[in-house]
Amino acid sequence: MDVEQFRKAGYAAIDRICDYYTTLQSQPVSSSVQPGYLAPLLPTQPPTQGEDFSIIAADYDKYIMPGLTHWQHPSFFAYFPTAASFEGILGDLYATAAPHPGFNWSCSPASTELEAIVMDWAAKLLGLAPAFHNACGTGGGALQTTASDSALVAAVAARERFVSTHSESDAQTPLNSLVIYVTTQTHSLGLKAARVLGLQVRALEVTTEDRYALRGETLRAALEEDLAVGRKPFILMATVGTTSSGAVDNLPEIQAVLADYPEIWLHIDAAWAGIALCCPETRDELYLDAINAAADSFCTNFHKWGLVNFDASTLWVRDRLTLTRALDITPPFLRTAHGDSGAVIDYRNWHLALGRRFRSLKLWFVLRGFGVQGFQAHVRAGIKLNNTFNALLANSEVLQLITPPSLALTVFRAAPKSTPNGRAGAEAEIEKEKDGNELTHLNALNASFFARLARRPDLAITQTVLNGVFCVRFAIGAARTTEAHVRAAFEVIEEEARAVVKEDLEARETATAAVVHV
Ligand SMILES: *Cc1c(COP(=O)(O)O)cnc(C)c1O
Numbered sequence: 001m002d003v004e005q006f007r008k009a010g011y012a013a014i015d016r017i018c019d020y021y022t023t024l025q026s027q028p029v030s031s032s033v034q035p036g037y038l039a040p041l042l043p044t045q046p047p048t049q050g051e052d053f054s055i056i057a058a059d060y061d062k063y064i065m066p067g068l069t070h071w072q073h074p075s076f077f078a079y080f081p082t083a084a085s086f087e088g089i090l091g092d093l094y095a096t097a098a099p100h101p102g103f104n105w106s107c108s109p110a111s112t113e114l115e116a117i118v119m120d121w122a123a124k125l126l127g128l129a130p131a132f133h134n135a136c137g138t139g140g141g142a143l144q145t146t147a148s149d150s151a152l153v154a155a156v157a158a159r160e161r162f163v164s165t166h167s168e169s170d171a172q173t174p175l176n177s178l179v180i181y182v183t184t185q186t187h188s189l190g191l192k193a194a195r196v197l198g199l200q201v202r203a204l205e206v207t208t209e210d211r212y213a214l215r216g217e218t219l220r221a222a223l224e225e226d227l228a229v230g231r232k233p234f235i236l237m238a239t240v241g242t243t244s245s246g247a248v249d250n251l252p253e254i255q256a257v258l259a260d261y262p263e264i265w266l267h268i269d270a271a272w273a274g275i276a277l278c279c280p281e282t283r284d285e286l287y288l289d290a291i292n293a294a295a296d297s298f299c300t301n302f303h304k305w306g307l308v309n310f311d312a313s314t315l316w317v318r319d320r321l322t323l324t325r326a327l328d329i330t331p332p333f334l335r336t337a338h339g340d341s342g343a344v345i346d347y348r349n350w351h352l353a354l355g356r357r358f359r360s361l362k363l364w365f366v367l368r369g370f371g372v373q374g375f376q377a378h379v380r381a382g383i384k385l386n387n388t389f390n391a392l393l394a395n396s397e398v399l400q401l402i403t404p405p406s407l408a409l410t411v412f413r414a415a416p417k418s419t420p421n422g423r424a425g426a427e428a429e430i431e432k433e434k435d436g437n438e439l440t441h442l443n444a445l446n447a448s449f450f451a452r453l454a455r456r457p458d459l460a461i462t463q464t465v466l467n468g469v470f471c472v473r474f475a476i477g478a479a480r481t482t483e484a485h486v487r488a489a490f491e492v493i494e495e496e497a498r499a500v501v502k503e504d505l506e507a508r509e510t511a512t513a514a515v516v517h518v
Contacts (some may be wrong), residue, residue: 010095016057017089018369021072028070029070072478074485077475078460084307084479091263091309091366101357105345106339111358112345112346123300127292128298132292138319140350143313146301147301151190154237154317155194159234160322170243178232179201179232180233181236189269194230212244219258223261234263234265236265238268239268240268240270241271241276245464251294252290255290272300273305274298275301276407278372282383297318300313301368304377382477383408385476386409389476398415398416409475411464415516443468443470461474
């Protein structure tokens with residue numbers, strides 16, 4: 001392809017992208033292809049001769065498009081949002097137009113310098129303390145691929161700090177006595193970090209009454225128990241907004257406990273909910289003060305609720321030296337005068353790989369395109385839509401809230417009217433069910449409720465299990481979702497819930513009648 005052919009194909013590609021977004025709403029949300037659909041449609045080898053791009057582009061529409069699940073669809077309420085923006089698309093386009101591996105400052109000075117600047121912009125947007133800003137010189141932030149990478153990077157830094165401060169006094173401490181602390185609600189990133197690093201992991205229990213949040217006393221008891229038998233907890237991965245239910249670990253209590261154990265690194269995984277810190281009114285409920293006072297590292301994903309196209313996970317650390325000491329391996333061919341003098345950031349020492357994409361460009365474009373107010377308006381709109389959803393749910397005869405809504409996430413299940421709905425005390429009722437057959441029964445009912453929802457082409461939604469309770473999650477945040485989409489989704493959900501509750505009632509009546517006849 002030469003420049004003029006690229007110009008033509010490029011304009012056509014932008015036209016296709018625009019058509020995609022204008023017709024998206026009328027498409028089914030999820031793909032209906034079966035596993036293995038693609039291989040029979042494509043040749044088993046690359047073509048011998050190069051092909052014309054118009055044929056390649058047509059095949060994209062024909063073969064790839066049907067296999068896409070549309071995360072940008074306004075009726076996508078599954079998993080978590082991946083709110084993309086045109087600014088983000090353009091950022092990626094510009095970045096890939098002048099590709100370079102960005103591993104140190106001299107690779108492309110703009111790449112490093114822009115990243116350092118926009119990470120400070122993002123920190124200020126979220127209210128993170130100056131200690132986390134690159135400008136302060138001791139802390140700082142870097143873009144990572146995902147929250148999982150961010151957690152792994154944090155664990156590597158934490159291990160470095162722990163081992164370097166304990167090796168003399170505690171020379172006998174073998175690496176395999178180190179333990180990563182998570183909770184039963186922590187994202188699998190905790191287990192994965194432990195597996196990659198070959199370390200133990202302990203998942204602390206959380207309760208329904210505490211709304212699945214880690215409490216200080218649970219942490220303290222675990223620490224005392226582990227330390228007494230020679231295990232060395234060295235990092236706690238606390239969550240602000242768990243994936244399952246949006247639970248926020250009790251950071252003020254955790255901060256108080258960790259004040260007695262200063263060697264333990266506190267990593268905050270706020271992959272989904274952290275974006276909401278851009279709105280000052282959420283900062284108390286998300287414990288921003290405790291984050292600023294006590295966290296050693298903090299991560300949120302701008303590629304979830306934050307309008308930046310995947311991938312853009314932001315990780316900040318309070319002490320950048322610990323991080324770079326853990327990851328800096330500089331062979332002679334990577335040495336530069338600027339790097340050696342400490343005058344510049346060499347971002348290769350802030351993440352796992354050597355090379356890195358120019359992600360800061362899309363973050364810069366998005367933050368400028370929306371401005372703080374536009375960004376806040378997007379987050380507030382999601383929270384408001386979730387309030388609308390909850391108002392509808394509160395009046396439902398067949399739906400029950402499982403735990404109070406978290407920002408733009410609601411967890412609920414199908415249940416006949418007799419069960420309490422969202423009142424204080426609902427958690428205790430749910431706990432009580434566990435003693436009898438009622439929970440098993442409701443779990444089965446909800447599994448078939450979810451199976452019905454999963455078959456619907458007009459929305460996408462996911463399930464979860466919270467301490468043994470099968471539930472359904474409704475996650476708002478796609479950039480194009482409006483109140484009409486939320487109301488339409490609620491109607492579908494309620495209709496399916498009514499159907500399963502009715503079936504269930506009929507089955508129970510038949511069973512009772514059978515018993516009477518015997
Ligand atoms: C989505 C999510 C993750 C995983 O994010 P990746 O960036 O895909 O690794 C981790 N933690 C929480 C709380 C999440 O919601």
